[in-house]
Amino acid sequence: MNEPRRKRGAERTSNRGPAAIPQLPLRRVTNPYPPMAMLSVDQVETIHQASMHILENFGIEVMSQRALALFEKAGAKVDHATANVRIDRGLVAEALKTTQSSYRLTPRNPANTIHLGGNTINFTLVAGPPNVHDMERGRRAGNLHDYADLTRLAQHFNCIHMLGNQVCAPVELPANTRHMDTYFTNLTLTDKSFHVSAIGRGRALDGIEMMAIARGLTLDEMRDDPGIATIISVNSPRRFDEMMAEGLMTMAEFGQSVAVTPFTLMGAMSPVTLAGALAQQNAEALFGVVLTQLVRPGAPVMYGAFTSNVDMKSGAPAFGTPENTKANIASGQLARRYNLPYRTTPGSASNAADAQGAYETLMALWGAVLGHGNLVYHAAGWQEGGLTASFEKLIIDVEMIQHMMEFLRPIVVDEAELAVEALGAVPTGGHFFGEPHTLERYATAFYQPMLSNWQNYEAWQEAGGLDTTARATRLWKKALEDYVEPVMDIAVREALEAYVARRKEAIGQGEP
């Protein structure tokens, strides 16, 4: 709240460098190609059957009386001694009758509306790291100052469509109220949608209330016109803890988006085999989906997937592996089997914003895109397996996301693009630099990267010989200079401040 306020809209031009960082304009990204079919239709069905077997015979533990009551009322077999819930495929099918195959999330600026479903792809900022890193200041615990800067970067770069939940944990703030400081930062420094913390009812409800204030809506109005989202992580295998169950139910009750996401690390929380991990993921995700519909039929819910593997030598989680990439594609097939929007994730275990960080992330990002992910969570800034939000990695990720966005623009084949006249006009062994066909198009013909350096070696050396990571440092600093805080009505801002103050007072030393 006491963060120095950067340039507002009115001061747009002050202190900005001579040339803005080139970036793609804000646009809705769609994937015009069919999703990759990594599993056959029969294989999808076999995995479905296995997951139904899990739900019907093994059950899921739900550490919430309210959830147990809902399941019991719906006809599930509830063992109150163990909090185990077995549901049959009929109940799953019933729930899937009321889920939505696509829906929108509208933040305070409707230009940043998120479309979840169909062929649309949205990319979010990394969420949840306890640490922050950049090449100048090194590694440090998450804090609100860095939180604000990383949030500004998400606002600055058009390809980041939405924020995750807490780009880093501001650990200097009280754990029971810091969620509101992060929501306030999200709402004032950006005009994009964001994910709330659904650790219990209070944190979710605060996010819903604050987005409603920012949009000038009542909770009832926002129930049918959602603006925020959350990720409900499953305590795999087969457990929803009380806080996450309460968070899920609160979001569903108020009509906000939930992505039910089992964290199925093969070899640790899941079988060591992809088929087994996918069956488990499918069972757990569908179980959460059912719960949203028991709370409120039609509640917006996504199929979340985060299946990767561990290093079997150490047990350490790995990301961006071939197995993770395959899971990202196969999980999309499962999500589509149920007509659910699909949340997926790229990632890397690299401790640095280096080549490994790039190739692991890009492997899994291709999986996310070929699998037709609708929400590509943790897409920018993820480092150290999610334990650190990296400023440089964020820039590298933005560059890779933009590469994918441009890749997804279809090839146009028509008379103008075929350039037959130019092909006849340029002599053999000649060049096209001066052709009218070239001159008319050259300024926008190709994607212009922000980070890639295409100088020859000598020119690059003369300019300092900076590698990609070092250039990324310059870029995030420049982006922070160029950042423009979106205008917010002062009355809205004051209402948000008042809400936070009132709630902090009410919460005191207790739980939200």
Next chain:
Amino acid sequence: MNEPRRKRGAERTSNRGPAAIPQLPLRRVTNPYPPMAMLSVDQVETIHQASMHILENFGIEVMSQRALALFEKAGAKVDHATANVRIDRGLVAEALKTTQSSYRLTPRNPANTIHLGGNTINFTLVAGPPNVHDMERGRRAGNLHDYADLTRLAQHFNCIHMLGNQVCAPVELPANTRHMDTYFTNLTLTDKSFHVSAIGRGRALDGIEMMAIARGLTLDEMRDDPGIATIISVNSPRRFDEMMAEGLMTMAEFGQSVAVTPFTLMGAMSPVTLAGALAQQNAEALFGVVLTQLVRPGAPVMYGAFTSNVDMKSGAPAFGTPENTKANIASGQLARRYNLPYRTTPGSASNAADAQGAYETLMALWGAVLGHGNLVYHAAGWQEGGLTASFEKLIIDVEMIQHMMEFLRPIVVDEAELAVEALGAVPTGGHFFGEPHTLERYATAFYQPMLSNWQNYEAWQEAGGLDTTARATRLWKKALEDYVEPVMDIAVREALEAYVARRKEAIGQGEP
């Protein structure tokens, strides 16, 4: 020839580190998924028609009397004043009746046979850079010592199926005979197939002769059982120079593989539009294909593609761009329209073995794989847009290639892989580490990278905090230590030495 000879087969175990670098075993890589359809069938046809228009109306300049005579005899319209050749679609169709949709290249070790066509993917070492770079010794001109070391790395890593033509130029050697020094190095330090220099008849023929000696075959025997290949670069737009035309005809005459590869840099040697560049590429590639069949019907020939774009601010070539990635996929569709094996290329303009080097290369590599490239040329070691062979980049590329190889292994869905029993046995919130299902499989369940570091931050820091590039330095040094020179019969080696000596004597100061 005077390179210190490293450990031969008999000394396999000496001087090797305690643990070999983990790597995938030698295997034929196949892509089990359908190629990506980036162009519609109609679009492919439209590009085909445009390229036929180019061949029929604009023609191709061929700076070779022998080639002109062949085309004239086949009914092409030859303008001898300009060396321009116009061929009609009937001649193209006729040639495509005798091309092969797939064929094999057999080196001296048949275990390293290359399958070109169908769903098989082969990866080659970078070819042609004038410079070499590693992080310890910096950048330097190509030389035979580095040539030998890079060649040893290609032999060491199973995923490099074949050598390109000259991993670096050994510029200290006479230009008119150095090709033989490189062939000798290829043949003695590896037992894999390689590309020869087809700059004129002599260089091609020397490669053919030397491979025949190494295999113990006559030229006639090898004509029907090819062992080597070449890339014929087109001087785009629309020109085949004399040396390349002679090289192409020599290879075809002796039944060795030719990949006709226009270098269609959009905005420079080609229109600024993808459709136009693809039409030009298609015309030029097919023209070369026709010439191979005029020389010898049935001669093994590939459809080569290398369409990328320039930086329109500087004219510098760029690689691994979104446009390059799309071209790699679309070109595969064109190659398959003609039932020709497909040569494609990843690449990067980065001056360092860094994040840009990784993400640009991996973008284009995905294009190569989704486009069902059969020969992924320049796949390992390419840096600076091909002007430098980098030791560290080679390691990064090997890691990325192995990621793709593992990605291409299909997901198995059966009772054992579904692990339903284990899923029922592990309690909710438990873990799978100790499950029999896990223990039976964990050692080989996941791809084990050679370069990626999955340690946590603290352990990584304690171990020196090396980034990916620094770890790559260690790995190429270790790989050179572990390298084992493949056994060669002394009589064969002496025959090769004698051939080279005799030819050097004969060539003298002249041209080969």
